[in-house]
Amino acid sequence: MTYPATSSGIDPVDRLAILAAALPGAAVAQRRIAAPFDAVWRVIADLEHATPRYEPGVVRVRVTEQHGELLRLLVQDTAGREHAMDARLRPGWCLMQSATVVTAFAARRLGSQTLLAHLEHERPQTPVPRRSQPHDRGAALAKIDQELRTIERLAVQNRH
Amino acid sequence: MAGNLWEVPANFPHVDPENVAAAQQGDALALDRLLDELAPYVRRLCARIAPAAADDATQEALLAVFRGLPSLRAPEAIMTWVRSVTVRTAIRLARQQDLEVAADETMTDRSASSPEKLVDIDDVLARLPVSQRVVLVLRVREGLSEQETATTLGIPAGTVKSRLNRARAAFREAWES
Numbered sequence: 001m002t003y004p005a006t007s008s009g010i011d012p013v014d015r016l017a018i019l020a021a022a023l024p025g026a027a028v029a030q031r032r033i034a035a036p037f038d039a040v041w042r043v044i045a046d047l048e049h050a051t052p053r054y055e056p057g058v059v060r061v062r063v064t065e066q067h068g069e070l071l072r073l074l075v076q077d078t079a080g081r082e083h084a085m086d087a088r089l090r091p092g093w094c095l096m097q098s099a100t101v102v103t104a105f106a107a108r109r110l111g112s113q114t115l116l117a118h119l120e121h122e123r124p125q126t127p128v129p130r131r132s133q134p135h136d137r138g139a140a141l142a143k144i145d146q147e148l149r150t151i152e153r154l155a156v157q158n159r160h
Numbered sequence: 161m162a163g164n165l166w167e168v169p170a171n172f173p174h175v176d177p178e179n180v181a182a183a184q185q186g187d188a189l190a191l192d193r194l195l196d197e198l199a200p201y202v203r204r205l206c207a208r209i210a211p212a213a214a215d216d217a218t219q220e221a222l223l224a225v226f227r228g229l230p231s232l233r234a235p236e237a238i239m240t241w242v243r244s245v246t247v248r249t250a251i252r253l254a255r256q257q258d259l260e261v262a263a264d265e266t267m268t269d270r271s272a273s274s275p276e277k278l279v280d281i282d283d284v285l286a287r288l289p290v291s292q293r294v295v296l297v298l299r300v301r302e303g304l305s306e307q308e309t310a311t312t313l314g315i316p317a318g319t320v321k322s323r324l325n326r327a328r329a330a331f332r333e334a335w336e337s
Contacts (some may be wrong), residue, residue: 014219022191022226102188
């Protein structure tokens, strides 16, 4: 798989909104994080150590391959199952996908703070995509909010 | 120089059909790559049609494209469709911007667009009415035929021809002023 060498020039948070537009039912939320961009991004980019600390369904992450921005991951869930994921990671942009889920982070510098947006999406397993129900959506947004708060805590610790 | 206006650039970017099919199925990494392929073209069109609102037009056009992608019935014609969506979006934002500028100009003079500050073609194009600017951009800068321009804008080819004549005259007048 090859990617264009040049970036599209679109701000990562705007890019996440465009991606979400093509993923019906995706849950997206954002939070102004009280830590600088570099500290926030150190947390996001540390997939192996940080992901299990903010993602309650994940026990372990292992990077099995890396070619520039493209990564292959092996993710173990709380039930002990392992899932292969493909990812694209660069400063301000992290997109991960398995056969069943998509998750993404996008970050924008806001002076000494950071705007961090997070997307979670269950990939439809049937030909007709199932739109998420309101209570599913509320739960998904609450989960994302909790994860963003945890990431903020980790980033603030990381700042020092 | 004005002669640069008549140069025809490469038209569409290369888009991998297999990647489009995967993107339509909700493959997020394929969508990410498609965004890289489409964004420079969408931005270029928006910058020419809606120069004062290029960033907003680019974002809105890409949102509309990605929202409509899963239900696009003819993926082989994706670039024609992307062009139509982008041009419609850029025209709408350009008209909004023109209305806002017109409202501002009732209170301020127009020194910002005085002839001595017109340094290149895009400055002159930006001064034309949106309906004339868009036919010049599509026909001349993007190299579309009259029929393709008509299809993109949803107007008869004869209207494109007459609008193009008026646009060329207006461009020459603005350029030489």
